[in-house]
Amino acid sequence: MIEILADNPLLLLFAVAATGMLLGSIRLLGTRIGMAAVLFAGLGFGALDPALRLPEFVLQLGLALFVYLVGLASGRAFVRAFDSRGLRANGLVLLSLLAGAGVTLLLAWALPLDGPTSAGLFAGATTNTPALAGVLETLRDSANEASLSAPVIAYSLAYPGGVLGIILAIIVLQRLWRIDYAREAAGLRDYGATGEHLTHITVRITCHEVTRMPIQAWREQERWHVIFGRYRRGDVVELIQPDTVLEPGDEISLVGARNDLESTAARLGDVVNTDLIFDHSRLDFRRMFVSNPQVAGRTLGELALPQRLGAVVTRVRRGDMDFLPTADLRLELGDRVRVVSRRDDMDKVTRFFGDSYQALSEINIPILAIGLGLGLLLGLIPLPLPGGLTLQLGFAGGPLLMGLLLGAIGHTGSVVWTLPYSANLTLRQFGLLLFLATVGTNSGHAFASTLQAGEGLDLILMGGLLTFSLAATTLAVGYQLLKLPMNVMLGVVSGQHTQPAALGYAVEQAGNDLPHIGYATVFPMATIAKILLAQIILILA
Template sequence: MAALNLLAENPVLTLFVVLLLGFALGSVRVLGFSLGVAGVLFAGLLVSALDPRIALDPAVYELGLALFVFSIALASGGHFLGSLGRAGLIRNALVLALLTLGAGLTLLAGRLLGLDPALTAGLYTGALTSTPALAGVIEAVAGQPGAGDPVVTYSIAYPMGVIGVMLALFFFERRYRPDYPGEARTLGVSAEEPVTRTLRVQDPREPTVEAFARTHGERVVFGRLLHGGQLEPAEAGSVLRRGDLVSITGAPGDVAAVIAQLGEELPESLSSDRSVLDFRRIFVSSPRVAGRRLSELRVRERLGATVTRVRRGDRDIVPGGATVLELGDRVRVVAPRERMGEVTRFFGDSYRRLSEINLLTFSLGLVLGLALGTLPLPLPGGGTFRLGVAGGPLLVGLLLGALGRSGRIVWNIPYSANLTLRQLGLALFLAGVGLRSGGRFAAQLASAQGVYLLLAGTLITVVVVSLLLWTGYRLLRLPYSLLTGLAAGLGTQPAVLGYGTERTGNEVPELGYTSVYPVALIGKIFLAQLILLLAG
């Protein structure tokens, strides 16, 4: 056919045809489930099954993988450090133990089905939906004569690797009937956006703002203070005297609790008077601000300003002294009217700069990661393995993301740019690997062994996730909403995270997801390589 000849002779056109078909396929929802960006993989498999000549240079999917892994590691570095406390170590140990169990089940399934090492490792990466681990397997078996194609088993197991987790979450939710709002309150997470209220102080103790915050934690932010008819910023040393009016910002429940302790709520808003104090939403685009804690920036001392909210992505955060600002954040600032220009210049407020990436630091990080990926690392028994295009950038990205900045160098990139690079990189990788495996995938899927592979992948997924939910809820007494996020993190699967967030109605799943995501990602890359060695 002329169309197939055209695609075979024009790889760039082929790439975008696959992306077009893939995103169209990924947007189709069936029973609340959609493939999302993974639709690109199945579009690539379909197109290449029509004509084996249609393919892309391997450099395309290697580039895509490096961009995807490095970008997501930069964003996860800070969360990775935060997961190293006692509670985080317990969660990560549980996830690693279950991933290891999944590797053992996969090895057993591989022996029963007579799979070669590459197909066995591909089954593991599909059942636990790990694209970077698949990439490591592809790289490890490249050039080996007679090696099976891990993309085939990955593709067969992948859909149930997502759907199976959602079904397990639904089943255990019906069984345990968790109190999602109560769990959120216990963990100090609110499903609601922060609010600003006006309080009339009635507390006879007349505490300072700093003393009250020390006693009750940084749950709310004090903005404006009206005392004796004069409006001024509520600073750390400001005394909250009886009859004063003060504006407070925080989660609705926290704001109500503070009002109950200090006085009574008034319907009027202190923000309506902007003659003395003004407020503005400002983009964080200045490199000297990004990667620093609010306490380091000393905004009140320098500028007489108060940061009352930080908007990151689609949600507002009530800031505290330990809050680290990132490029792309929008801060809501209350400041003296005459100093608002100075405050704006301090934070940057340049939307154009947020659309740009510092290619010098980004490229330096990728060079370090890719170079690390080429180094042979020793294994017990005398063998070696390489982190490859996936593992090297992942480890370096986690380190640089945790650092945030080194002197004047800011390693992190703007939130919106990170999401764009992440999606582009993953789409390029999935298109590349899909276009190399279509014929073998179609033949395997139509065989009896294809049905056995689908059942084996589903069994691995359901057993691992069910044990996670039962052990976490019954033995470790973890909130079910947190376990929902752990299940998504174990599978490194954003689709499951979205499902869990929708079911719980709060952000608790995100806490679980980010606390185990980096360890799960690294663990699956390593275990997939181990399966290659043990299945041989």
């Protein structure tokens, strides 16, 4: 069987992938290790025989694809991260990573550890695969096989403690501070995602003061975080337009989070316990996909749907998250929007958004290739460092930076750089699978030899302690000193370690989607910082 796998790399790849994904689906301590288990499956296969190796090209393709798509998905979140809250979070994460790199160098000099091992320890303790890839690329011209295996072995030994260290830090501190996530989330509507599921209510207008101005003016003045859909006056149901002036006795439908709906309803009138049913011969509603490239990348305010099409968007769903459709919400390919419009206009509205699932399933290969190619070229540019040293962003950093840039731009004329959410996620996971399988199989024999020699326990302990101390310090400083919400800080610390398994655990603990905001805010900067810091450790240790 070993000979068959050694002679058929493609069969070996899928054997490692299937084994790793099965292992990754097993739940331990309330979470699953997920895709990272492919690395350990690869190590297991590689340990059986040194001939079980995958071509280096598979590693390069997987890595470049993964980091480029991460950049595309995170580009706009990265730009938004430069507001006051985002700068605080990113500054905190950067200082924490610098401290972690400093501690790693001190350990390297004290024990001592060589440069490749120290860089792998840092990448594993911070659970960052692109950082490991950057180290391997720097070493790729080395003729010494041991120097190429050393960072992977250190990474593999430190990685499990890295995942567990983050989760343990969350467990300890949330119990110490007795965090009430639901109560805290109720006041965080301005973070751009709902902390609760969206719902709707019907309100009868009894407040005469509200009838003095158009409803949009009241919404802006009172900062109501809700959407007004339609209203009934007498027996007629109409869409609420920005210039609609309500009258006493009107019944209106509101969409939003429960707490926001209750506070808004208290200013308008009385909640009615029945839905605002309208005549479907005049008005209708429909959920539809955003598949039109001319719509993707534009905000709802720019689209001006009420004025252009007489339609109102009441909900936007992206992946598993619901967004309240505010004027500054930028639509993306693959979003599902819930639209209310006149029945005669519904076909026109559908054509406007596209609503083609087939179009979303088709990837624009030329645009993907151009963007990825530009990223690879960027990665070849040498970056000068003090002392005459140079670094290259390589297959990890170059595509990531280009992805962030193009993701932030969104579109150039009719060219849409981003991919639909589902397509991006699928290709991203496939790229990561290729990389982890190759790294694991190509280092498995050296990894097994290290453990058989009774070595590596020190790296396991150091990796776990380093991860726990960095995660706990970041949580403590961010929550206690910078006063960032714990709901968001869970995502920040997961993004600091670029750890999807930790993010999944954080979302389960918080019971809402707010950790995603913290994760997206710091993930790009943390990834770039760790790519550079790991290579600096490689040079200095």
